[in-house]
Amino acid sequence: xxxxxxxxxxxxxxxxxxxxxxxxxxxxxxxxxxxxxxxxxxxxxxxxxxxxxxxxxxxxxxxxxxxxxxxxxxxxxxxxxxxxxxxxxxxxxxxxxxxxxxxxxxxxxxxxxxxxxxxxxxxxxxxxxxxxxxxxxxxxxxxxxxxxxxxxxxxxxxxxxxxxxxxxxxxxxxxxxxxxxxxxxxxxxxxxxxxxxxxxxxxxxxxxxxxxxxxxxxxxxxxxxxxxxxxxxxxxxxxxxxxxxxxxxxxxxxxxxxxx
Numbered sequence: 001x002x003x004x005x006x007x008x009x010x011x012x013x014x015x016x017x018x019x020x021x022x023x024x025x026x027x028x029x030x031x032x033x034x035x036x037x038x039x040x041x042x043x044x045x046x047x048x049x050x051x052x053x054x055x056x057x058x059x060x061x062x063x064x065x066x067x068x069x070x071x072x073x074x075x076x077x078x079x080x081x082x083x084x085x086x087x088x089x090x091x092x093x094x095x096x097x098x099x100x101x102x103x104x105x106x107x108x109x110x111x112x113x114x115x116x117x118x119x120x121x122x123x124x125x126x127x128x129x130x131x132x133x134x135x136x137x138x139x140x141x142x143x144x145x146x147x148x149x150x151x152x153x154x155x156x157x158x159x160x161x162x163x164x165x166x167x168x169x170x171x172x173x174x175x176x177x178x179x180x181x182x183x184x185x186x187x188x189x190x191x192x193x194x195x196x197x198x199x200x201x202x203x204x205x206x207x208x209x210x211x212x213x214x215x216x217x218x219x220x221x222x223x224x225x226x227x228x229x230x231x232x233x234x235x236x237x238x239x240x241x242x243x244x245x246x247x248x249x250x251x252x253x254x255x256x257x258x259x260x
Contacts, residue, residue: 070199076146088132098206228254
């Protein structure tokens with residue numbers, strides 16, 4: 001784990017402990033402890049075996065979100081967007097395509113440059129000099145650390161379920177499962193400033209936009225692949241004898257065409 005992420009986690013842990021004490025009155029003992037101990041996890045591991053019959057598991061606490069948490073999520077999303085554009089992407093394109101606030105985006109891009117997480121080349125676009133950003137190897141490594149780190153934390157905030165489980169119909173709100181963890185709303189209750197709310201909501205909107213874009217691109221690739229495979233099937237059907245080399249050649253050609 002990088003020093004940057006390790007220091008960030010230590011800071012977040014301290015803030016989380018403070019918020020948890022206030023949230024659950026751990027020092028004041030206002031409420032009696034639940035059957036398996038006080039929150040956040042009592043005396044039972046959240047991913048361990050179920051409690052004995054008649055005992056109720058401790059509630060999963062709201063995830064304490066602070067400014068550093070919002071920042072990490074936002075920067076993770078921005079780095080993913082930059083990584084997705086192999087040809088590079090400008091700050092203006094990031095802002096326009098994903099509705100990111102300009103001031104916050106520029107600060108993040110400056111930090112990426114300083115930390116060598118992303119680099120840029122200047123090009124003239126429509127008569128104006130533009131910075132074309134690309135993620136660096138250091139940035140890729142840091143992004144993987146962020147993904148691994150937040151995968152665990154997101155799992156604590158909400159159950160990761162297939163879309164059909166989000167709601168009675170085929171779709172639904174993708175941040176909690178019905179009747180289960182509603183920590184998305186609890187995180188909102190912990191906002192201290194308007195900036196906290198805007199950072200969080202901009203991040204959610206950017207995440208949704210990014211996923212819509214990725215799904216659209218994936219659909220295009222699937223349709224193209226399906227068409228090519230159908231063509232290959234027709235060619236194989238009229239072969240007098242199986243021609244492995246020709247099939248491999250067609251697959252390799254398809255692979256090179258859909259590479260992104």
